[in-house]
Amino acid sequence: MASCLGVGVSLFGVSVQRSRNSWGVRVRSEGGASADSVSAVVNGASVVGEKEGSWSSIDKGNGWLKSKSSEKKIKLRDDVPQKLEPFWDDGYGTVTVKDYFAAAKDFTQHPDGGPPRWFCPVASGSPLKGSPILLFLPGMDGTGCGLIMHHKALGKAFEVRCLHIPVQDRTPFEGEPLKMATVDVESKLPPMQQFEKVSQNLTALLPYLSDLASIIPKDTLLWKLKLLKSAAAYANSRLHAVNAEVLVLASGKDNMVPSGDEAQRLRKSLQNCTVRYFKENGHTLLLEDGIGLMTVIKSTYKYRRSRKHDAVTDYLPPSLAEYNYAFTQVTGLFHFLTGSTMFSTLGDGTIVKGLSGVPNEGPVLLVGYHNLLGLELTPLVEGFLREKSIVVRGIAHPELFLGKLESESPEFSMIDWVKVFGAVPVTANNLYKLLSEKAHVLLYPGGAREALHYKGEEYKLFWPNQQEFVRMAARFGATIVPFGAVGEDDIAQLTLDYNDLMKIPVVSDYIREANQNSARVRDVDSGEVGNQNLFPPLLLPKIPGRFYYLFGKPIVTKGREEILKDKNSANQLYNQVKSEVEHSLAYLIKKRKEDPYRNFVDRTVYKAIYSSQHEVPAFDP
Known part of the structure; x- marks a missing residue:
């Protein structure tokens, strides 16, 4: 019906x-x-x-209820959530x-x-x-x-x-x-x-x-x-x-x-x-x-409390039923195959298992590297909800929200779930609103260029030269948490990238036409990060390895007003965040070799012996 x-x-x-x-x-x-x-x-x-x-x-x-006693006053409740x-x-x-x-x-x-x-x-x-x-x-x-x-x-x-x-x-x-x-x-x-x-x-x-x-x-x-x-x-x-x-x-x-x-x-x-x-x-x-x-x-962004829908102020967090359904029925198999594990860094520099090093109180800006096709996203979002009951509000490419990817008979899709779990289109206004509401915001400065990288570019950052997020974070006194996530090369092998696909006549025409009509985030930017051509890469699945996350030492911007006034200070902080992300990636690439349960088969055997609900160990940080 x-x-x-x-x-x-x-x-x-x-x-x-x-x-x-x-x-x-x-x-x-x-x-x-x-x-x-x-x-x-x-x-x-x-x-x-x-x-x-x-x-x-x-x-x-x-059809509306009317009362004969027009003078009767209604007592308004003061405990409305x-x-x-x-x-x-x-x-x-x-x-x-x-x-x-x-x-x-x-x-x-x-x-x-x-x-x-x-x-x-x-x-x-x-x-x-x-x-x-x-x-x-x-x-x-x-x-x-x-x-x-x-x-x-x-x-x-x-x-x-x-x-x-x-x-x-x-x-x-x-x-x-x-x-x-x-x-x-x-x-x-x-x-x-x-x-x-x-x-x-x-x-x-x-x-x-x-x-x-x-x-x-x-x-x-x-x-x-x-x-x-x-x-x-x-x-x-x-x-x-x-x-x-x-x-x-x-x-x-x-x-x-x-x-x-x-x-x-x-x-x-x-x-x-x-x-x-x-x-x-x-x-x-x-x-x-x-x-x-x-x-x-x-x-479908049909819920709004004013004349126009606002992706930030009109957002409602996921219910328990939505959480259970999404991470069991929708992405449950992916989580089972990849067996992600997370580490964070305390204020004294100690690396610990879990997310205790990430502040509970916002505003917090999580800044990191975007894996191929954003494969690291669902374990990250699920991990913050499960361990800290925090919804991570991702800043996503606007193309996901325009409805161009829908078919003639669109079913409830992964894009719909992305919106249910807090993603918003990438705009300065949305970042401003999220930080003002003391949210935990997920930001990838490399954007689509990292998520759709070419062969041989695994774990390479493509960040713009401008300090796009540093001044905004300082304005609200947000805590910046740089992080790295590795595992894309243990999940699949990139066999055909943009350069390969553009050599195929019919496919190249399709990609060229799609990009002409697509939304652009950095049209005026020069350099490699501005090259955000959207394309469907061809992947060859592997026997799944594992996703690893390391959230670095929190960087507090509260009280550092000089970042707002001095361009050099902002640039130094920007480079510091970028360096911390690169350090996290290098650390995980090295340490994952010490993980006895990096392979899916080993993790499956462990769960069969101990318990399917028992968390599989990883390397010692």
């Missing part, structure tokens, strides 16, 4: 909580504030409460499709007449301060429970509002001002034949058909099929005028509607549309395992 997300604004919402076949209701104000002055319990699934005449039903004209910490609980895995059917049945067991209405799930909790509002428009069932598996995660960053349409409601589409994005199901079949076809698909896809019968009675389904036709015609006639950001999720195994084709049509019809295609999922996409809606929203 193709799903569209939209964000709007409302003044109040209603929070609904299930308790012994009754529902607790409380008013919640904008911005995560809660009104504790009114509380009511009503029967069935109605989201209308009354207490001493101060409540009214949801207004029929626009400002930000999320890494490994926050998103609730994924604790709610299943069975909970959906249970909630939907509760909504439909008792007559709940009246117009469509909005409710706020209690499971969503209190979002961050200044969070936007997410409006969920239900599918054919109309219960508004379709996001039940995502309530907790979405509630951390959104004021979640779900629309509930009573089973007996017959409000015509023409009478509702709701702007709905809906799948176009144009068909010449009469409504009865449409109903029979949908019923057959529901029987095949959903295991609880007996429950569906009570959730969507036959006459209700027939009415909604008629409604759908007029709604689709209304929406299609206005798609060209929509300039808002739209995110479409399409299923690959949708046996009810052609989700993939519909997603492509929307992508071409809408001015600002992003598509993510889930080839292994069916029609009930948001009720199936493996789909974290909050993760998809974050990874």
Whole structure:
């Protein structure tokens, strides 16, 4: 099923909580504030409460909750969280499709007449301060429970509002001002034949058909099929005028509607549309395992708290579920094969195993050498999260964020995970913001030139002549930690580099055209570092060796104002950082020869004898 997300604004919402076949209701104000002055319990699934005449039903004209007592003041909570910490609980895995059917049945067991209405799930909790509002428009069932598996995660960053349409409601589409994005199901079949076809698909896809019968009675389904036709015609006639950001999720195994084709049509019809295609999922996409809606929203840069998305201020750290999935299902095999190990340097110059030598408090600027294709990145990011619960905010090439690398049916990719784990486009403004927020920032001065180096250039630095980062670090009193990472030559052999590929006629034309349209980071720079031609190198895998990291002695810039004023002082510090990176690389290249478990086979034997969870030793520093 193709799903569209939209964000709007409302003044109040209603929070609904299930308790012994009754529902607790409380008013919640904008911005995560809660009104504790009114509380009511009503029967069935109605989201209308009354207490001493101060409540009214949801207004029929626009669907928003209104109170008769306009003078009643809402007490704003002063404990609204400002930000999320890494490994926050998103609730994924604790709610299943069975909970959906249970909630939907509760909504439909008792007559709940009246117009469509909005409710706020209690499971969503209190979002961050200044969070936007997410409006969920239900599918054919109309219960508004379709996001039940995502309530907790979405509630951390959104004021979640779900629309509930009573089973007996017959409000015509023409009478509702709701702007709905809906799948176009144009068909010449009469409504009865449409109903029979949908019923057959529901029987095949959903295991609880007996429950569906009570959730969507036959006459209700027939009415909604008629409604759908007029709604689709209304929406299609206005798609060209929509300039808002739209995110479409399409299923690959949708046996009810052609989700993939519909997603492509929307992508071409809408001015600002992003598509993510889930080839292994069916029609009930948001009720199936493996789909974290909050993760998809974050990874496509659709989460924002102002008019324009900001990669720094709008960033939300990875949840525990995201961390576990990314580093087991996505990159787990790579981590197993490479068996990375990390060392750091204390203030007195002592090298120790682990990351204890890297300051916990920011701002910290990690400056190092970029391995081939950035192969060292995922173990580094995972290591900081696992050992220090710190998200390393990488400064990455802007080409990763422009969407040019996406196919016609883009699936959730490694580029999406890069954004989930904190990468931002390389700009002076983003570096400024990250340091001002006291973040741990990962910077590669050699950039794409190092990550896409040529044969024989392993572990050679290609840094610009300008002190690009030193003055910025000094301005915020950031601690600079130079580091080296080696292992690319133990993982694969570079067989065809840029020079080789440019000798192949068809391939050279493709590379030349791609670079003409690519984003440039250093167009005005002279020298080798400005030669950042993007190309796909051909690698020959080896029996995996190991990645080694050494984080050097921290360099404190706080109190060194002369760096800001004196160019020579800044240049000296710049050269010092560069020298420390080269020293770290040389140290690791030499010391890894002493590691008895440098080879993948040796590490595998060690784990088989001792424990698969036991960390494999390395050389003594």
